[in-house]
Amino acid sequence: MAEGLCRAMVQDREWEVISAGFFVDRPSPPHEGTLVALAKHDIPFRTLESTRLTPKLLRRATHIFTMTDTHLVSLRKQEPKARNRAHLITAFSTFGEHKDQDLADPIDGGPDAFDETFRILNDAMPHIIRFVEHGE
Secondary structure (H helix, E strand, O other): OHHHHHHHHOOOOOOOOOEEEOOOOOOEOOOHHHHHHHHHOOOOOOOOOEEEOOHHHHHHOOOEEEOOHHHHHHHHHHOHHHHHHEEEHHHHOOOOOOOOOOOOOHHHOHHHHHHHHHHHHHHHHHHHHHHHHHOO
């Protein structure tokens, strides 16, 4: 979902936006709930897929954003040089109750959970984009 939202917001830039995870065995499409949430906001999703987070991908990434602190700690252990390039996605949220908190995977929560995840990501994403562009 974050990949689709970010791509939609930076479509006028030449950015590469990739979704990757520790437990992805092979490239896989988004969950149906993600597709529904993105479609509600007219965000294209046909080309989205998640891939395995590899050491090579970690080294190549200029910025890395995680949904949970556990993921953040894990990737920093896997690639210590990524420490300053890796951030918790909710660190950029303006919603006080979500600031610096884990963003739960909505997969078991039904449509409302996907809508809430979209709301949180939609709030954080402009700040993430500004951070990537200007370091602010």
